[in-house]
Amino acid sequence: MASLTLNGIISYKKDDDYETSKYIWEMLIPFVSKDKTIYDPYFCSGLTKQYFNELGYDNVIHNDEDFYTSYMNYDYDIIITNPPFSNKKKVCQILKQIDKPFIIIAPVSTITKKFWRETFKEGEVSMLIPNGRMQFSKNGKQLDSCWFDCVFLTYKLNLDKQVIFLD
Numbered sequence: 001m002a003s004l005t006l007n008g009i010i011s012y013k014k015d016d017d018y019e020t021s022k023y024i025w026e027m028l029i030p031f032v033s034k035d036k037t038i039y040d041p042y043f044c045s046g047l048t049k050q051y052f053n054e055l056g057y058d059n060v061i062h063n064d065e066d067f068y069t070s071y072m073n074y075d076y077d078i079i080i081t082n083p084p085f086s087n088k089k090k091v092c093q094i095l096k097q098i099d100k101p102f103i104i105i106a107p108v109s110t111i112t113k114k115f116w117r118e119t120f121k122e123g124e125v126s127m128l129i130p131n132g133r134m135q136f137s138k139n140g141k142q143l144d145s146c147w148f149d150c151v152f153l154t155y156k157l158n159l160d161k162q163v164i165f166l167d
Helices: 022-024 047-054 067-073 084-096 108-112 112-121
Strands: 002-005 009-011 079-080 102-107 125-129 149-154 163-165
Touching: 022 047, 067 084, 084 102, 084 112, 102 108, 108 112, 108 149
Parallel strands: 079 102, 125 163
Antiparallel strands: 002 009, 102 149, 125 149
């Protein structure tokens, strides 16, 4: 739900510019080693790097630039991001092409979409299901009104299960 920057122009659909709250990233600590270099290409207000640093991750790439032209410019171990939901098909296709581990936040309905089934094969992805609905922030204000459920969709994390319920 974060915004996408294309050549210095912010492009997003109405209500597609939400920021991930720190407590949401905190859920990922058991799944991402602190020595990994994290790349979050969707900038919004830029708080993600600060949040990951506060959680003990020192190697975080989080710059205000165009993901579609800059992802190949960095050396990173994993992409962790909350992409704009209006662009999730394109984002997922690129992530599959990059072929590096990733964790993305997406509406749970994403896994029922035709593009998802065509992009990822059975057994390639896992889903981390939070204990409650994720709530995001907008314009610096924490919201409590997200009307749909989101999950973490993962690729190449080598998890023991394809579906993991988080506490």
